Amino acid sequence: MPGVIWLSHSLVVLLPVALLGVVLLGATMLFWWQAPAWSKIPRAQKRREEALRRMAALAERLRQQEPELDPKPILELPLEKLVQKLLADELSLESVLCSYLEEAMKVHQEVNCLTDFLDECEEQLQALKKLKKSERGLLYGVPISLKDVYDCMGHDSTCGLAQFLEKPAAKDGVIVKVLKAQGAIPFVKTNISQTLLSFDCSNPIYGQTLNPQNLKKTSGGSSGGEGALLAKGGSILGMGTDTGGSIRIPASFCGACGIRVTGYRLSNSGVASAVKGRKAVVTVAGPLAWDVESLALCLRALLSEHMHRLDPTVPFLPFREEVYSSNRPLRIGYYESDGFTQPSPSMARAVKLTSRLLRDAGHQVIPFSVPRTEYAFFHLYTGSLLADGGASLLEKLTPKKLWEQHTAVEEYQQEFIAKWRSLDLDVLLSPALDPAFYVGYPAKVQASSFYLGLYNLLNFPAGVVPVTTVTPQDEKELAFYRGYYRDHVDKSFQEAVRGSVGLPVAVQCIALPWEEELCLRFMKEVETLVKSKMEPK
Template sequence: MMPGVAWLLVLLLLALLVAALHSWQRAPARSKIPRAQKRRVEALQRMEALARRLREQEPSLDPRPILELPLDRLVQKLWDEELSLESVLCSYLEEALTVHQEVNCLTDFLDECEEQLQALKKLKKTERGLLYGVPISLKDPFNCKGHDSTCGLAQFLEKPAAKDGVIVKVLKAQGAIPFVKTNIPQTLFSSECSNPIYGQTLNPLRLKKSPGGSSGGEGVLLAQGGSILGMGTDTGGSIRIPASFCGVCGLRTTGYRLSYSGVASAIKGQKSVTTVAGPMARDVESLVLCLRALLSEDMHRLDPTVPFMPFREEIYSSNQPLRIGYCESDGFTQPSPSMARAMRLTSRLLQDAGHQVIPFSIPRIEYAVKHLFVGGLFADGGATLLEKLEGDIVDPCMKTMINQLRLPDLLKCFLAWILKYIEPRASQNLEEMRGVRTPKKLWEQHSAVEEYRQEFIARWRSLDLDVLLTPAVDPAFDVGYSGKASDSFSYLHLYNILNFPIGVVRVTSVTPQDEEDLAFYKGYYGDSSDTYFREALQGSVGLPVAVQCIALPWEEELCLRFMKEVETLVKNHREPEL
């Protein structure tokens, strides 16, 4: 046999062995996933059964008036006993099931909500919390005793939480009734909302569109009225993207203002990029009420690493004019026509209301989003993420990233060199995905993040700003595009490096003119990411467009005050009908 042929046979055998090994490794996933899917079916059947039992107590119940109540009025009616706890829970159980049938957003039903309802009925009025009787939805990774927190990973299945996480405990102490968990992308490291266990969640506003991620299930459930208040998490926009794509409000809090104890994660230990928990709702006042409830003594008592900082009413209720930084573009991603128009509209409304709007530019944006964000996220070369996927089926929304991480370092380096002049941002991604490689380099990376944060704050202080206004990323992408156009999320990634509180508020909708102008979109780099961004946004007339309201660390109250100002001005401004 010729030596060349022999080598080919050896390589073929090796390839077959590798394929067989991967098939064997996936076997545990294949055995766990059908069982998890069956458990979800059974859980939702129990949810339907509870809804039926509650409805039998009030056969004439009309859920519409209940579902239309804003959170503050709902709480007041529950406190005054104008509404029963049963009627409110029944209304949201039924509506959540209806929404799920359309868009596939639920992963689990929290059976204990019925027992909690009965316990709340026994409380004296003086013992009722700020969220008394409010049904609340939770993103999948929030630990609830006896339930899996899967992060969309087979490896995390059949490992129910031994106890509630801190945030869940505080919400329950304040009278909230967690009743469902919602869908996420596999590993949470995606702006889509799909995983091999529970499948793809769709955007109810247009079913070919993504709801965003990773808190996508929360976004759609809130947008369609199946929940009135939810909790999400945010590593690179995971609260803000779904809020923007689905037309609801979301708040990314300062890291460590809320406890992260008892929230599952595919990656623990990375420090450069701050992952946080935060509320999502249909309006700003609901976010405020949730934060008032969360920032209680219970939060600090249950997790002493969280500072005891009660909600500062005097900051939120102030009516002093604001000095607002205005940043229509970050210089890295050209805003879409609707993003730019939303910024100009909001700026004009703010100025007409007596606020000062001052131009602001982002320092060293490419360095921040590539070297600090991507480099910080994959400081270990993706080893931890790949470890969590061992034996699992890789979801389509994750395949591009995972395939890149699995490349040998030499090949990453070679491809980065080839792409340097034709796809510079893709080249930088591959370079940063190699990881920092030594403890010394990791410390240097941490130092670089802190230096950049101080540089950003210095520019902010030099203009004597109170808050900052920037675009969100919208409208919603077509399903499957978030990974292809990931560079466009620079507007969101930056603030997880800075660790600033930041909220999303809807201000307008995509117009036919926005759609026409999109045809001429080129982007700043003219690369594949810019092309995919344009393609992802097509067919979006009528979909929501939001802005981001930003404050300095620990200034959630000021951030919310700014969000409320924007929300109020937009509500009082009548745009022409589409």
């Protein structure tokens, strides 16, 4: 029987990982060795160098306007306070942008997280200064970073692929337009993994982004540039995308908060993708920030009639303050393991700690088990991402039996919801994926990301909140980690997360579709309870 179990794990875990590896390798070889694509990469790297020089020049011009500027107090302000001070003219737009330009360049020098500077931020700053106070938006004057894939007029959205270089966007994407209308100032674009189908953060154009808290570790992916920049204070608010944890993994690896919303609640118009047309596992937009309130403020700004007018395919569902601000006790399901990838000691401890805090605060906490995890990962999740064996990525062919695949996903979603309803749950608490992996290891243990990818398959809103850090005791217990299948995949997971004392550990908070406000309310509750526990009595 142990041999059968080992073989089962190999079939369920290694084959999809190997398939993904072959697809990514094939894509790399296809685009890397094409002469036109090859020649684009050095030019792109030179363009980035030139863009960063322009970024430094703008920072210097702004610094000359305020030579006594001390950026430290500005960089320490939470987003809500920063906006208040900007709206009240207690801080100048120039001082805030200058502070973040300077800090972002410092962070980039350490971890390689930037791909482009958005020169138009200077012009936008001048336009904002002309607005009447009544015309200022919810994000007035806030410098914001954007993942590489967000279209900004005149700039590439590469997805880490050489074939997408030198094809600048003809216009801003819908989310970028709405952010600007709300007063935000997009100022940089950030690094990603090649094709966006990895939770590492490396591509042949811009290289590897590192975790600022441990330079031997990855920042996570595919929104890894965002995670790294936020973790070191080079941005206060960033926009990522999430197909299988691509917002939540960088946030948890780097100690930030992040949320993926229900598919189609935010516009996807003007967001680039290596493979378009997926319906069962859709890529969604979402913010990353230092705290939950910042995520809520960003969604207040985005979930506007303006976004619906720009993209009528997105329903007009304004942010529901009454749900987010509610203080009624919650009925919370939780699990420490998905029964597929054994959690690291710190992952399991984080859920235990959080569930205890929630119970002590008066919430009901009920055990939950994920139904048919192996089936969901191998047949539904991996099958939906690579339904054609990777042909669309390599040859743009049409997947076979796609309708049957969509039906199977819908049936599993209903099975999951039925179990949720049978326990009368409001929300669900689960492990995230922690701590940060060594560079190169995500490709070896791709299946471990299913702690987060499950909710892309289900299309549930899900966010991560940091709750603790890896302790020496966690590291000691990791020495006894064997995994559920005790094969080399489990061994690679153990190797990936070792040497992580002091690195952040998050939990994942989940709600049913279209319940982003409830998800954020749950995240805020977790954040508040953890903070109160950490504060001296």
